[in-house]
Amino acid sequence: MALSVAVTKKLERGFALSAEFTSSGRLTALFGRSGAGKTTLVNLIAGLLRPDSGRIAIDDLVLFDKAAGIDLPASRRRIGYVFQEDRLFPHMSVRSNLLYGRHLTPVDRQWGSLDQVVDLLGIGHLLKRRPAALSGGEKQRVAIGRALLASPRLLLMDEPLASLDQQRKEEILPYIERLRDEMQLPIVYVSHAIEEIARIADTIVVLGKGNVVAVGPVGEILARADLRPYTGQAEASAVLTARVAAQDERAGITTLDHPAGRLTVAHVPVPVEAVVRFRIRARDVALAVGYPGLISIRNRLAGTITAIHDIEPPGVEVHLDVGGEHLVAAITRDATHALELTVGQPVTALVKSAALDRFSFAAEPSPQARQPA
């Protein structure tokens, strides 16, 4: 699936959105600070707001084209929308909420079944309840299920976890990963939480004040120093992918194989051979020239320096290519001089195991995309 958007929209408060991007990502993250226009942009895609000009299309299907006079109403776009708040219908049972959109979808367009969705989201025990009797996390899962049962061709999620605490977030994120991987449903995911995005996105669209400032793969965008003001990150980070080589549950250790070296981290509950991704903050990476001697840091990745950027003194960011992926190290300027670091130089990146927290691990989006019928 390829989503292409090129729209302008003036809002009442003097805010003007002018956004253009295309993404064929499995999970495209719309990322930016609050007020950047993320929600406005998804509302335009959903058809809840009408652009002043431009064009929105999914593959060959034109949803909106000002010049051609096309404006498909929201009810006929078949775009699922999971809102920041659950927006469940208070006068209906959970079951009726789930089936609301299904009754309105032509039979030949339907995919998935109530049982399948209920299983996927673990909401079987809630079917007879009213939304008022659900917890925040349960409501959001029902809202996701309701959107799915309308058999959408694309799912929009506008900060679906924003109103939930950390525990609930961790409870729901795996379900979103399952949608992406098992249901093969293209997702546009709005968030301003870098951890969420590093974990589940494959493509990132960065929004500044009403315009797109960058589009690209997650690892590349998060590492870019020039996007720091828009991403709101205090520091750079990188996203690496690796294969699980071994599990030692007794010792509480998982060993990962990365093309640039072997990593040992605290136990991550995934099967051997699974491919996982994780985020490494620049400040947790140290650099060594040559092979380091006896030190406690055992995670060593061989890399080549691709760029050195000055950041706030006394720091610099050293960007590395590690086995084809992008890694960033934040070190002092003095250190760069002492080690005489230059672009093109081979170095060893050292990462403390403790820096890789469990939350930063996630299953990598499986590569072959199959469209839902």
Place this chain on the structure above:
Amino acid sequence: MFAALTDAEWTAIWLSLRISLVATFLAVPFALLFAFLLARGRFPGRAVLDGLVHLPLVMPPVVTGYLLLLAFGRKGPIGGFLESAFGIVLAFRWTGAALAAAVMGMPLMVRAMRLSLEAVDRRLESAAETLGAGRLMVLASITLPLMLPGILAGLVLCFARALGEFGATITFVGNIPGETQTIPTAIYTDIQIPGGDEAALRLTAIAVLIAFAALLLSEMLARRVSRRMLG
């Protein structure tokens, strides 16, 4: 006590109930329309419409009744047209009494419906749209059900107001036993004649009973609706 009611009194009671029910259901579609226009409409003259709808609430009922007589009387512009085109006569008929009661009860109904409509979360309506619901479907499955408590309250208020209607009714359709004499106008007649106090009291008791029953019924329905929401 009921055995003691005279035939004329029974007639007045049934007529009152019939007029009030017809008036209430006559008012519903108009009240809904006005509620939607006033709560959601963006058009010039909205304030004027708002004022016109509420006018019967603040004008002396006799004035409303007289205006109805001028417009819907057999020589009035609308009344004359209705009679020549459809043979419908409203003045001094029970149908006219229903019209007068509907006009008097409508502002209360509009108010209740409009308040409940304004309380409907429009974000729920857009959620329904993204699930494939067109405008009519959204209205039927989301907006109206969520307005239900307000609609019920409007029905009861209008019915009660219609039941108590006196001034506009007596001005527009008079006080004709068997045709336009309702409980209030019958009580009025009773207390005009010497020794009519007892009859007036009987009708008063009936009026209290009916009003109380309507109130209980609406309370029951409202409770059932709110229970449905809270599951």
